[in-house]
Amino acid sequence: MTDLGLTVTSMMAQQKVKNISVELFGAQNTIGINYDSRLKGNSGLGYRIGIGFSYDDNSNLFDENIKGVGMPLEMNYLLGNKHNKLEIGIGTSLGFYHV
Template sequence: MNQLTKKRNILLLLFSLLAFCNLQAQTKQQVYVELLGASTTVGVHYDSRFGKNSHWGFRAGLAFTSTDNQDFMECDPLKTRGVTLPVGINYLIGKNKHFAELGLGVSFGSYQCTLRKEEKLFKKNLTGSFLFLDMGYRYQPAKGVSVRLGLNPGLALNYKETTKENDNTITRSAVIYPYVSIGLTL
């Protein structure tokens, strides 16, 4: 196991332990569907505070990526499909129902890309992880419908300048995705 994989697994374990240890004392839990952002296409996420009156919280989700945009990765795939696991911590600034949201997270992904080489199509499996920031607005009442809007700047953690045929890592370096989320505060 290489050094980057070890660090990635330790970070994922840390986020998981924090989430598990604090589930019983949570308030303002929410489940939401996120379009774009850290989900890149669409994802379902769980978000909660670390304590009853804490502005600190976490999110964890399962997302699906599907795009025909050749700019999605620098290897110019004709089609990209994948599954990602975005996890992160966040801080809410504000009170009542209106908050500024700042967060930091990592999205782990496994993708299948359709590429063209010398007029032949072939599929290539890629894996990658992206560091992302949550910067946005959150409307979150005590119970009911919640909304999030903002930007997710992202940076690949294992960026490579060139792609070799036997290299299975993501080759895009940095992106900025807008996001919109609609969910329920539980």
């Protein structure tokens, strides 16, 4: 699956990095909005929380139409210097889906 992200706004307040982004075909499957922040100032440890809508019209062995609302939760860590970083993390997506 392709993850296309579009950052809506990025802000710095008291040296704490916060980011709000819109995501297409990512963790929410169709479209979602996410809030990402560092836990302590500009440190590597952070979290992401979001909400999104998913839709899938599956027509292989089982003909299914899936719709739902999900909320991805993630803990992540940024490795690297000021300009280049690698994000590693673990998370889950909780939601209500209708098949």
